[in-house]
Amino acid sequence: MKIRVDVKLKPGVLDPQGRAVGQALHSLGFAEVGEVRIGKSIEIDIDTTSQEVAVSKGREMAQKLLANLVIESFEVSVIG
Amino acid sequence: MKIRVDVKLKPGVLDPQGRAVGQALHSLGFAEVGEVRIGKSIEIDIDTTSQEVAVSKGREMAQKLLANLVIESFEVSVIG
Numbered sequence: 001m002k003i004r005v006d007v008k009l010k011p012g013v014l015d016p017q018g019r020a021v022g023q024a025l026h027s028l029g030f031a032e033v034g035e036v037r038i039g040k041s042i043e044i045d046i047d048t049t050s051q052e053v054a055v056s057k058g059r060e061m062a063q064k065l066l067a068n069l070v071i072e073s074f075e076v077s078v079i080g
Numbered sequence: 081m082k083i084r085v086d087v088k089l090k091p092g093v094l095d096p097q098g099r100a101v102g103q104a105l106h107s108l109g110f111a112e113v114g115e116v117r118i119g120k121s122i123e124i125d126i127d128t129t130s131q132e133v134a135v136s137k138g139r140e141m142a143q144k145l146l147a148n149l150v151i152e153s154f155e156v157s158v159i160g
Contacts, residue, residue: 006121021122021146028144030137034125041086041121042101045114057110064108066101 001046001054002080007067008039042066043079051078081126081134082160087147088119122146123159131158 009015015037022036044061046054058076067074089095095117102116124141126134138156147154 008121008123018122022124024145025124025141028141030141032127032137033141034127036125037123039121039123041088041119042098043088043117043119044102044105045116047112047114057112061105061108061110061113065104 001048001051001078003044003046003054003058004077004079005042005044005058005062005066005074006039006077007042007062007072007074009037010071010073013071040066054078081128081131081158083124083126083134083138083156084159085122085124085138085142085146085154085156086119087122087142087152087154089117090151090153093151120146134158 018036018038021038022033025033025036044058046057048054048057055076055078062074062076063069098116098118101118102113105113105116124138126137128134135156135158142154142156143149
């Protein structure tokens with residue numbers, strides 16, 4: 001199975017990298033751009049045939065390593 | 081409109097960050113983990129009411145700034 005763990009900053013947490021990208025887009029002429037926020041997406045091959053196991057392992061990995069739950073939230077989805 | 085631009089490394093391109101995360105997951109006891117690859121997801125507010133315009137602008141931004149097309153591919157989707 002292949003899962004994807006999407007990690008993004010919680011609402012209200014400052015995102016300086018996103019702001020820098022937003023400013024760069026403005027400089028390139030994209031005047032219609034508003035807020036920009038940048039997250040990670042982690043694709044993981046897991047050796048199991050059960051979607052439930054894959055998602056449950058993914059959540060455990062996110063909680064233990066992939067996400068900083070103080071400032072980030074995450075979602076786990078099966079992609080293959 | 082809000083769009084998301086997902087940027088990931090093309091197949092075959094080495095991903096040292098993904099490999100490091102994979103090794104860390106193994107160290108934490110996740111023996112069933114295989115390949116890990118890490119991408120970016122960029123959420124952008126765009127001041128338009130047309131989905132077509134939003135996606136077309138998103139593609140242009142990806143090509144000009146957000147993705148390095150030599151080693152990365154991207155997908156644009158409307159999320160709100």
